[in-house]
Amino acid sequence: MINTLKLDTLPIMTQCGGPNPIPERVLHAISKQTLYHYDPVFLEIYKDTTAKVQKLLRTENDVIMMHGEAVLGLEAAAASLVNPGDTCLNLVSGPFGQGYARHLKRTGGNVVEIVVPFNESVKAEQVEDMFRKNPDIRIVSMVHSETPAGTLNPVKEICEIAKKYGAVTVADAVSSAGGIDVQPDWGIDVCITSPQKCISGTPGTAIAAVSEDAWNKMKSNDTPLRGSILSMLDMKERWLEGGRFPYTPSVNQVYSINEAITVILEEGLDNVLNRHKRVAEYCRYQVKDLGLELWPASDDIIADCVTAITMPEGTNDAELRGIMRDRYKVMISGSHGDLSGKLIRIGHMGHTAYEAKVMIAVDALKSTLKDLGLL
Ligand SMILES: *Cc1c(COP(=O)(O)O)cnc(C)c1O
Numbered sequence: 001m002i003n004t005l006k007l008d009t010l011p012i013m014t015q016c017g018g019p020n021p022i023p024e025r026v027l028h029a030i031s032k033q034t035l036y037h038y039d040p041v042f043l044e045i046y047k048d049t050t051a052k053v054q055k056l057l058r059t060e061n062d063v064i065m066m067h068g069e070a071v072l073g074l075e076a077a078a079a080s081l082v083n084p085g086d087t088c089l090n091l092v093s094g095p096f097g098q099g100y101a102r103h104l105k106r107t108g109g110n111v112v113e114i115v116v117p118f119n120e121s122v123k124a125e126q127v128e129d130m131f132r133k134n135p136d137i138r139i140v141s142m143v144h145s146e147t148p149a150g151t152l153n154p155v156k157e158i159c160e161i162a163k164k165y166g167a168v169t170v171a172d173a174v175s176s177a178g179g180i181d182v183q184p185d186w187g188i189d190v191c192i193t194s195p196q197k198c199i200s201g202t203p204g205t206a207i208a209a210v211s212e213d214a215w216n217k218m219k220s221n222d223t224p225l226r227g228s229i230l231s232m233l234d235m236k237e238r239w240l241e242g243g244r245f246p247y248t249p250s251v252n253q254v255y256s257i258n259e260a261i262t263v264i265l266e267e268g269l270d271n272v273l274n275r276h277k278r279v280a281e282y283c284r285y286q287v288k289d290l291g292l293e294l295w296p297a298s299d300d301i302i303a304d305c306v307t308a309i310t311m312p313e314g315t316n317d318a319e320l321r322g323i324m325r326d327r328y329k330v331m332i333s334g335s336h337g338d339l340s341g342k343l344i345r346i347g348h349m350g351h352t353a354y355e356a357k358v359m360i361a362v363d364a365l366k367s368t369l370k371d372l373g374l375l
Helices: 024-030 040-056 070-081 095-106 124-133 155-164 212-220 232-240 251-267 269-289 317-328 355-371
Strands: 013-015 062-066 087-092 110-115 137-143 168-172 190-193 206-210 306-310 330-332 343-347
Touching: 013 355, 024 251, 040 062, 040 206, 040 251, 062 070, 062 232, 070 095, 070 137, 070 168, 070 190, 070 206, 070 212, 070 232, 087 095, 087 124, 095 110, 095 137, 095 168, 110 124, 124 137, 124 155, 137 155, 155 168, 168 212, 206 232, 212 232, 251 269, 269 306, 269 355, 317 330, 317 343, 317 355, 330 343, 330 355, 343 355
Parallel strands: 013 330, 087 110, 087 137, 137 168, 168 190
Antiparallel strands: 062 206, 190 206, 306 343
């Protein structure tokens, strides 16, 4: 089996934009026996898992898990919140923000946007300006850590403004939760994350913390979304209130999320966040020391979970990363969407956010650049 999957040709190191290698403990957890989803033991594990998510996000808002990849949660938030004709302000500073307009429009949202270059982040003043011009904005969607660009949007400041104008907010915190401080209590009405980035679990689940304002908005729509895999209300009404799952949860995935967050809480959330900050600074220092340029336009908008590096002159994404993987057994990321080929990224998320691991990745990058005659 392992041979047919070629797992024996794995790179020694993976320092990517996620998914990345995860702790052994989490791997063991996912391989525990699959329980019937109404077994009292499973129900206890499920509730304990959502309680742990609340600790991770420092919130008492309802937490739901939707059993599909992170994108399910992102799409579900738009499908559940948007009433046809609602004015939605979508903030775009990278590929994930750019893609979100599709979800808003599909449900009939009237989308207005603030778009900044993909090496910058949206400024709170721009959002305030937009509200002055369009006081009827009902929903604001934003990406916290725009992973393909390595940048961070000021979600706390943006949400303060949005709430002041009575809008409901959605934030994609997929790559920040568990590595960069993000709290629904800042005014994020639907805060979406997922285990496959800083939480260091396996891909396959969307996690959302949902506020009362968001539930009220969903219920007050002309045709509230129910009876759909995209329905957040189903999770609230059937599961949280009724104790019945709208569909079978991914049982083993729940074990692994529980274990992954336990690992974080045992280290201490503040310690984990500080470690990400420290390792990110270390990575930036090492990269600049090689004479390379960081992709983000300024240091104050850099996300601590991934270091984005402008593609050096004289090579390209496939060549550079190909040599790194084949010769030095280190896998790093390129980017995607409009940023494809423009930058490379060294991830330092959760279980991969350690100086020693980043040191090896930077060293492999250095050797690769030497091989290419660029150093
Ligand atoms: C990883 C990630 C997602 C999930 O998207 P995939 O491309 O399916 O991994 C969503 N938003 C952000 C910001 C992410 O980093």
